[in-house]
Amino acid sequence: MKDEVTREDRVANLKGMGCSRKRVEDARFTQGKGNYVDDIKLDGMLFGDFVRSPYAHARIKSIDTSAALEVPGVLAVLTADDLRPLGLHWMPTLAGDKQMVLADGKVLFQGQEVAFVVAEDRYAAADGIELVEVDYEELPVIVDPFESLKSDVVLREDLVAEDGSIPAGAHGPRKHHNHIFTWEAGDKDTTDEVIANAEVVAEESMYYHRTHPCPLETCGCVASMDKVNGKLTLWGTFQAPHAIRTVVSLISGIEEHNIRVISPDIGGGFGNKVGAYPGYVCSVVASIVTGKPVKWIEDRMDNLMTTAFARDYWMKGQISATKEGKITGLKCHVTADHGGFDACADPTKFPAGFMNICTGSYDIPTAHLEVDGVYTNKAPGGVSYRCSFRVTEAVYFIERMIEVLAIKLNMDAAELRRINFIRKEQFPYTAALGWEYDSGDYHTAWDKALKAVDYDGLRAEQAQRVEDFKAGKTRKLMGIGLSFFTEIVGAGPVKNCDILGLGMFDSCEIRIHPTGSAIARLGTISQGQGHATTFAQILASEIGLPADSITIEEGDTDTAPYGLGTYGSRSTPVAGAATAMAGRKIRAKAQMIAAYLLEVHDNDVEFDVDRFVVKGAPEKFKTMKEIAFAAYNQAIPGIEPGLEAVSYYDPPNMTYPFGAYVCVMDIDVDTGVPEIRRFYALDDCGTRINPMIIEGQVHGGLTEALAVALGQEIAYDDMGNVKTGTLMDFFLPTAWEVPNYETDFTVTPSPHHPIGAKGVGESPHVGGVPCFSNAVQDAFRPFGNTHTNMPHDHWRIWRTANELGLHD
Amino acid sequence: MSNKMHIKLKVNGKDEEFLAEPRELLIYTLRERLNITGPHIGCETSHCGACTVTIDGKSVKACTMFVAQASGKDITTIEGLGGPDDLHPLQTAFKEHHGLQCGYCTPGMITRAAKLLEENPNPTEDEIRFGMAGNICRCTGYQNIIKSIQAAAAEMNASKEAAE
Numbered sequence: 001m002k003d004e005v006t007r008e009d010r011v012a013n014l015k016g017m018g019c020s021r022k023r024v025e026d027a028r029f030t031q032g033k034g035n036y037v038d039d040i041k042l043d044g045m046l047f048g049d050f051v052r053s054p055y056a057h058a059r060i061k062s063i064d065t066s067a068a069l070e071v072p073g074v075l076a077v078l079t080a081d082d083l084r085p086l087g088l089h090w091m092p093t094l095a096g097d098k099q100m101v102l103a104d105g106k107v108l109f110q111g112q113e114v115a116f117v118v119a120e121d122r123y124a125a126a127d128g129i130e131l132v133e134v135d136y137e138e139l140p141v142i143v144d145p146f147e148s149l150k151s152d153v154v155l156r157e158d159l160v161a162e163d164g165s166i167p168a169g170a171h172g173p174r175k176h177h178n179h180i181f182t183w184e185a186g187d188k189d190t191t192d193e194v195i196a197n198a199e200v201v202a203e204e205s206m207y208y209h210r211t212h213p214c215p216l217e218t219c220g221c222v223a224s225m226d227k228v229n230g231k232l233t234l235w236g237t238f239q240a241p242h243a244i245r246t247v248v249s250l251i252s253g254i255e256e257h258n259i260r261v262i263s264p265d266i267g268g269g270f271g272n273k274v275g276a277y278p279g280y281v282c283s284v285v286a287s288i289v290t291g292k293p294v295k296w297i298e299d300r301m302d303n304l305m306t307t308a309f310a311r312d313y314w315m316k317g318q319i320s321a322t323k324e325g326k327i328t329g330l331k332c333h334v335t336a337d338h339g340g341f342d343a344c345a346d347p348t349k350f351p352a353g354f355m356n357i358c359t360g361s362y363d364i365p366t367a368h369l370e371v372d373g374v375y376t377n378k379a380p381g382g383v384s385y386r387c388s389f390r391v392t393e394a395v396y397f398i399e400r401m402i403e404v405l406a407i408k409l410n411m412d413a414a415e416l417r418r419i420n421f422i423r424k425e426q427f428p429y430t431a432a433l434g435w436e437y438d439s440g441d442y443h444t445a446w447d448k449a450l451k452a453v454d455y456d457g458l459r460a461e462q463a464q465r466v467e468d469f470k471a472g473k474t475r476k477l478m479g480i481g482l483s484f485f486t487e488i489v490g491a492g493p494v495k496n497c498d499i500l501g502l503g504m505f506d507s508c509e510i511r512i513h514p515t516g517s518a519i520a521r522l523g524t525i526s527q528g529q530g531h532a533t534t535f536a537q538i539l540a541s542e543i544g545l546p547a548d549s550i551t552i553e554e555g556d557t558d559t560a561p562y563g564l565g566t567y568g569s570r571s572t573p574v575a576g577a578a579t580a581m582a583g584r585k586i587r588a589k590a591q592m593i594a595a596y597l598l599e600v601h602d603n604d605v606e607f608d609v610d611r612f613v614v615k616g617a618p619e620k621f622k623t624m625k626e627i628a629f630a631a632y633n634q635a636i637p638g639i640e641p642g643l644e645a646v647s648y649y650d651p652p653n654m655t656y657p658f659g660a661y662v663c664v665m666d667i668d669v670d671t672g673v674p675e676i677r678r679f680y681a682l683d684d685c686g687t688r689i690n691p692m693i694i695e696g697q698v699h700g701g702l703t704e705a706l707a708v709a710l711g712q713e714i715a716y717d718d719m720g721n722v723k724t725g726t727l728m729d730f731f732l733p734t735a736w737e738v739p740n741y742e743t744d745f746t747v748t749p750s751p752h753h754p755i756g757a758k759g760v761g762e763s764p765h766v767g768g769v770p771c772f773s774n775a776v777q778d779a780f781r782p783f784g785n786t787h788t789n790m791p792h793d794h795w796r797i798w799r800t801a802n803e804l805g806l807h808d
Numbered sequence: 809m810s811n812k813m814h815i816k817l818k819v820n821g822k823d824e825e826f827l828a829e830p831r832e833l834l835i836y837t838l839r840e841r842l843n844i845t846g847p848h849i850g851c852e853t854s855h856c857g858a859c860t861v862t863i864d865g866k867s868v869k870a871c872t873m874f875v876a877q878a879s880g881k882d883i884t885t886i887e888g889l890g891g892p893d894d895l896h897p898l899q900t901a902f903k904e905h906h907g908l909q910c911g912y913c914t915p916g917m918i919t920r921a922a923k924l925l926e927e928n929p930n931p932t933e934d935e936i937r938f939g940m941a942g943n944i945c946r947c948t949g950y951q952n953i954i955k956s957i958q959a960a961a962a963e964m965n966a967s968k969e970a971a972e
Contacts, residue, residue: 029911032846
């Protein structure tokens with residue numbers, strides 16, 4: 001009997017790429033030992049909270065803080081006047097605009113921060129807030145961006161010159177005092193010409209409503225200024241801790257080496273925690289003023305009303321085709337409601353994000369996109385809610401336009417997609433709006449999806465259902481929702497992607513310990529994606545040490561290498577690539593050490609799973625564990641001691657994950673209740689690192705898509721009052737409303753990524769929203785529906801049925 | 809005379825006694841006064857369930873209960889369900905079946921699930937979905953949470969049978 005360890009055993013022992021490794025994060029989370037920002041307690045810590053505006057547009061005549069300061073436990077009340085001498089009453093936004101930290105003479109949206117009460121605890125702060133007296137003079141409110149562009153009411157006096165002229169903004173000339181920018185991509189003249197001469201043109205206007213990422217944990221921070229050492233430590237729910245450090249340094253004047261930003265465990269982000277918010281600035285100032293640590297934590301209403309809305313795009317499209325359905329041109333105009341300040345979180349050169357991916361998965365020869373950003377009396381934000389910079393809007397637009405065109409052509413929408421897909425051999429494919437898609441095999445994915453759900457069978461069943469409905473045998477319609485999406489993620493190449501001038505590379509630093517375990521630190525930060533689990537898997541495969549022997553650490557700017565953080569599905573495409581590249585540097589040095597130990601030339605050894613072996617003599621080898629020890633205990637000629645590496649990775653291109661989704665829905669026309677009978681999701685995210693985590697990401701993204709498509713919105717009334725400020729009104733699906741999903745995959749690796757991975761966290765949201773929406777719309781197609789706006793809540797579905805005469 | 813109330817509680821088996829303002833919320837007591845930070849705050853309106861604890865055998869959302877209402881009662885939080893040396897089967901199952909991502913809802917989710925399985929040791933999928941509908945998760949889409957609860961139920965029933 002011999003107990004031989006096989007090569008397969010050695011591979012399995014690593015728990016490297018491709019296996020469903022259980023998450024190392026879960027022990028602490030399941031035992032209530034996570035460390036979220038609100039769990040942080042420091043000696044003498046104070047609590048800050050905001051007086052917020054009840055009005056959407058008003059001038060502030062006076063603020064009286066005297067009564068509040070009498071409240072036991074209240075230490076200070078900050079207003080714009082206190083911040084002005086520091087130059088901190090306004091702050092720059094990520095979109096090249098500026099934003100009031102505390103109301104400077106007026107307010108522009110309901111819930112805007114007016115004063116910051118600092119107290120010994122939350123109750124005292126709340127008591128203080130009640131007693132701050134603000135005298136407001138109401139101003140006319142504008143909640144409609146189209147009206148805003150015609151209105152005489154000036155929302156931002158600070159952006160109008162003294163002679164009344166309108167200076168250019170960060171993104172070029174402005175057409176009106178409430179206009180922010182016009183952004184264009186593509187060839188307008190040719191597109192107009194193609195559409196004017198086309199055999200078939202379909203047109204549609206659609207509103208992608210305002211919503212909110214609403215992670216279960218709200219935003220917050222703890223600022224602690226150590227006046228003895230001159231060091232500021234800032235813990236917070238930051239999706240980009242290093243960028244926050246740089247921003248804090250730039251606006252506060254504190255040297256960057258004296259600022260330490262720490263993102264502890266984060267309770268979901270989904271884009272909400274990318275931006276810089278007044279709460280952070282006020283906490284820092286309050287800590288400097290009081291000399292004590294200051295905590296600020298949003299409540300849910302603050303969160304929904306003020307930090308980081310998403311979407312709010314009014315999109316108008318034209319799509320042209322031949323009679324046979326070959327698409328010839330696409331035109332899109334967007335009126336983008338950005339609220340009172342332009343605080344969109346996009347790379348600097350992309351004021352409408354990557355909306356110019358709106359040609360989707362289709363070979364469309366000519367296209368033109370124009371986006372107009374507009375100020376209104378709504379909260380600022382415009383973040384990418386589980387998507388990469390407006391890709392959700394782009395994919396929704398094209399996947400609705402395809403459906404509308406199919407109706408116009410009286411053609412099956414699955415077939416229309418198939419004949420227009422970019423073909424496998426066309427990759428790398430340069431789209432009409434400029435992007436170079438790295439790889440794809442859309443036809444294979446589409447055919448697999450349609451076959452899996454028996455698409456033809458479903459259509460036959462649907463036709464029968466329509467007959468039955470007309471015959472009075474049922475009151476339920478059946479909808480088949482299709483979507484095929486291409487994402488653009490992993491921003492991005494430093495040559496065209498930066499945030500506040502910071503190139504969007506990312507990083508990984510590895511230290512191998514003498515006994516053959518390791519720590520790796522990255523510039524990203526997990527918010528539930530399981531980085532500590534999956535990045536260790538990438539490394540295990542690259543350096544041949546078990547994932548269980550590798551600690552992954554993120555989120556502390558004093559220890560982690562500089563990186564741009566986690567959003568836009570960039571962690572795996574960018575930091576994951578950096579991890580692989582740093583691992584390869586380790587391996588290169590290990591190869592030299594191994595060759596020395598084995599007394600052969602460097603090129604005479606090769607890497608095999610967890611060791612270097614002499615070529616042609618596999619019994620002669622040194623394991624990575626042995627090599628690690630040798631790196632620390634032997635003087636090897638020409639090689640420095642130690643085994644460490646760092647990589648800063650600037651990706652040559654974005655990655656383009658894609659997928660094919662099908663949703664089958666029954667809709668009760670009398671109640672408007674949709675029942676999701678089946679949801680099939682095929683994702684191609686390139687190389688798969690951890691199938692269990694991929695599946696979990698898909699389930700979650702689809703559920704957030706269900707929410708947005710079927711009811712979740714931030715709604716305002718005409719006075720600018722937020723109507724959906726609590727979870728009573730803002731729809732978050734429960735286990736009762738969510739179906740079981742079927743997941744599937746194809747694998748088309750990214751050709752330029754070191755391990756071929758593309759990113760997956762946001763795909764299901766991007767592809768899911770149009771799929772759910774298309775299912776609702778498809779159910780009503782036989783009765784003359786071409787398009788209705790989301791969210792398709794019960795009332796709106798009922799109204800659609802009613803308008804189509806189905807209740808008669 | 810102080811307007812504070814004399815409160816006595818038992819939390820995770822430990823007796824606690826203190827004076828508190830009548831308006832003090834139980835979640836505040838747990839997190840700020842007793843340093844029990846497993847239960848989280850998600851909504852403050854009873855909708856999300858991140859603050860779920862068990863009080864005298866019932867699942868309760870600690871964000872909307874005054875500590876005065878909990879006086880004299882026996883409270884269990886996630887910290888009382890199991891620790892490194894004696895994990896609750898649900899804690900194991902949630903890890904095994906990827907029933908969590910960011911972890912923020914997890915303490916409330918597991919605390920609620922433990923109560924659900926106590927009330928109904930053999931729940932159907934629909935019964936789990938209905939019984940867990942007071943706990944919101946933004947990350948998982950629930951599918952693996954359901955799987956985790958089913959696995960824990962099977963495990964608990966098997967060890968009960970083995971013990972009998």
